[in-house]
Amino acid sequence: MPSEQDPDRVPLRSQEWFGGSDINAAMHRSWMKNQGVPDRMFDGRPVIGICNTYSDLTPCNAHFRELTEQVKRGVLEAGGFPVEFPVMSLGETIVRPTTMLYRNLVSMEVEESIRANPVDGVVLLCGCDKTTPALLMGAASCDLPTIVVSGGPMLNGRWQGRTVGSGTSLFEMSEEVRAGRVTECEFRAAEGAMARSAGHCNTMGTASTMACMVETLGLALPGNAAIPAVDARRRLLANESGFRAVAMVREDVRMSRIVTRASFENAIKVNAAIGGSTNAVVHLLALAGRLEIDLELDDFDRAAKGVPLLVDLMPAGRFLMEDFHAAGGLPVVVKELGDILHTDALTVNGRTLGENSTDAVAWDCEVIRMVGEPLLPDARITVLRGNLAPSGAVIKPAAASPHLLRHTGPALVFEGMDDFRARIDDPDLPVDENTVLVLRHAGPRGFPGMPEVGNLPLPKKLLQAGVTDMVRVSDARMSGTAFGTVVLHVAPEAAAGGALAAVRDGDLVALDVTAGSLRLLVDAEEIDRRIAAAAPPLPPETGYASLYVQHVLQADRGADFDFLVGRRGAAVHGDNH
Structure with a gap:
């Protein structure tokens, strides 16, 4: 039988579905039980939604089934009730005409899926370029306790005795083929060498950049940005994230409490220090709009002025994400930037950004440079x-x-x-x-x-x-x-x-x-x-593309839809019966 809730605990929105003895509560519990869910799971424990962007057509995220199981295990260990739900997955390497056309659509699906269902907090599983901002934007508009688990980068590529990076080396070799200096057979042979394990791009492309951004914003546990996809520590991080999500619900640690104007300034500065993607500009602007935080295009110039380039990764440098992780990862960058950042910014584990980097050690000062010996003295976009x-x-x-x-x-x-x-x-x-x-x-x-x-x-x-x-x-x-x-x-x-x-x-x-x-x-x-x-x-006259053209904002405002800007919360009224 359902037990009484601790009066000191934060009220759970899931109890609006599962609590009580009326016909609606009985219906909600009954149909969930056809999956083998025991009655004790409805006793007032936090329900954690796991938003999964797994798809065979999104190679970067194709290993998410395993990560999901780890998140579920962590939720259960913490006394929560894990429920997985899918959303449209955007494979950067596959989707036509461009995944950016659908980023806002996925954000709508995420927002409405969270709001419409009995979840008290969410774990966002994302990795490929647009899956991260799309999930963040949708979750931000609902503003429930939220934690991110990125899928992690592929292992380093090796071809003909040299390091090759996904994307960057592809672009380089494509031009060499067109110039007649590399044969098409060699180009074909290099394909598998560039993508030799599960995970997203192993360069500092948009996927790696956005993984760094969520860790800097405080929305992921330390180490999230760089642990390779196939490293056992990535599975451990997923487990710990599920475990932490339950506590975040009980403490009512919502996204708006974590992410502030200072958090965005930190992200802009870290993006410069890691040589991050220009795509971070449109995604951070869109996320700020959802959270109703004043952020402008010129802030990317002002906030990062004089921030040095510390990370020597392709495309701006030589190394790859596996090397970045081995060198100490993002906590080393945060520690080295020091007072350049707002180190008192809160993160999802309850500690500050600065506290999370206190024990960080730079194991390879070629991959991660010190502030006094940067690759560039001013690396801002x-x-x-x-x-x-x-x-x-x-x-x-x-x-x-x-x-x-x-x-x-x-x-x-x-x-x-x-x-x-x-x-x-x-x-x-x-x-x-x-x-x-x-x-x-x-x-x-x-x-x-x-x-x-x-x-x-x-x-x-x-x-x-x-x-x-x-x-x-x-x-x-x-x-x-x-x-x-x-x-x-x-x-x-x-x-x-x-x-x-x-x-x-x-x-x-x-x-x-x-x-x-x-x-x-x-x-x-x-x-x-x-x-x-x-x-x-001529603009499209029908379908989603028509809606897109009518409502999309310009790039300097994040290319979000005008009607999606802002927080709408997770409240939902009425029932289906």
Whole structure:
């Protein structure tokens, strides 16, 4: 029989379903019992929802069945009731046209799944690029006690006696194939070497970056960011996370109590120190919007100014995530940054960010540098503004070519990726190493979905001539595993009436990263005239893509839906009978 709850405990929302003796409570318990759930599980113990993004079509998360069992075990050990529920899984390497089109959709599914069901707290199982922000955004809008378990990176890739990283080495070798320096047979042989175990990208791409972000934000246990997927310690972390989730419910430690403005400033600074992905910008902005925390694009420039690059990982460096873990992982970075961070920020284990890193030891000072010997003295993602990006654009100087960080060159414009692919290898393409490649209609509305195509492949004839980088400007994103002098997230995008729509072949585009400037050297009146005459792509008329185009915000606001911004809580009224 149900026992009386401790009057000092936080009221459990799950008891609105399972408590009492009326017909609805009986129905809720009865149907759960057909899975072999005993009556004692409804006696007032916390119900922990395990939000699982497992899918065979999401290779990064394909090992989550095992992790889920570990989380369940931890919940049971702590006296909780674990219940697993699935949500749409976004495989970055598989999904077309782009996973970013569906990030907001998954966040809606997560939010409504949490609210509609009898869960008191949630464990978010995420790993692949968009699964982390999507789950965080949905959970933030409900604001229940929440803890994250990332899936972990793959083991280091090895091929022909050298280290190869997923994504980064793929991009490098693809260009070598196009230039004729690597055969297609060699390229095919390298595929398996780059992805030789379960887990997400082993470079500091978006998946690894977001795992670092959740640990820095305080939403995951120490070590979450870097433990390899196949390391037994990843399973232990999952178990401990499930165990801790129960206590978080009993202590009413909600996401809004953990994540503050200071937490976001910490994340921005750590992203600079690890050489993290530019994708973190749109995801952190969107999450802040859900939590109703004031965060702006310019904060990524201001907060991280002077933060050094400490982690020597691809694509900005040499090593991979397995090496990062062996060197001490994120706690070492936090400890080394010290007072640069708000070390008093609270985390899910009840300790502060600083306390969690007190005992951290740097075991390899090549992989994780000390502040006095950084790879770069200022590694922030730089925000650019000017008449070409009045609402902002971003560039990652750590992954760019120093000689191109101040550059003026003639534009060569591509009207979307179909146009680009059709012409880029044309031997008569009017292009040289000084040309600025401009891609438009690849933003949130224009594609739609803002794909990772901003790191445009270089023209074949220039690759064959030995050119390795060019300035590229677009309203798109790029993979966190990519590199190059690439200006991204231009806002407003061309399809929203941005100045990118006004650029014509031969116009001079001026980039000055030190000055934070991106300009089109054309008279203002002429720019306005061209924008007025531009014809953006026709938007989808039906289906989810139509909803997306109607409601998506621009990149400088996180590309969330306008109607999803903010916290709505987990209260739900009425019953189904």
